[in-house]
Amino acid sequence: MAKKVRVGDPVMRHGSLVTYMVIAVDANKKTADLKNPKGDTIGLHRDVPWSELSVLDESQNALRVVKEATS
Numbered sequence: 001m002a003k004k005v006r007v008g009d010p011v012m013r014h015g016s017l018v019t020y021m022v023i024a025v026d027a028n029k030k031t032a033d034l035k036n037p038k039g040d041t042i043g044l045h046r047d048v049p050w051s052e053l054s055v056l057d058e059s060q061n062a063l064r065v066v067k068e069a070t071s
Contacts, residue, residue, distance in 0.1 A: 003055060005032050010056045013048065019056065020045070 005011060009022045011034065020034035020043065030050045036043020 003050060003053075004030075005050055005053060005055055010037075011053045012056065013045075014052050014054065018043065 004027070005022050005025055007022050007025055010019055011022055011032070012019055013034070018036065021037045022032045023035045024033035026032070026047070029047065031047040032050065032053065034043075034045040034048055
């Protein structure tokens, strides 16, 4: 099920363990542009369908931050 995403949402692509930030949304095409928050250009993805994304809630995002900091 495709859930609408918003700019600034932390998301994960299905099948990936990397968390991305939504940097642009096209509501007509139901796609989003994603960027790796660590800033590397390899982590830039354009026109990703909403159906491939899982929006993280605040608790999931906080857990991810803690795991990254302690790894």
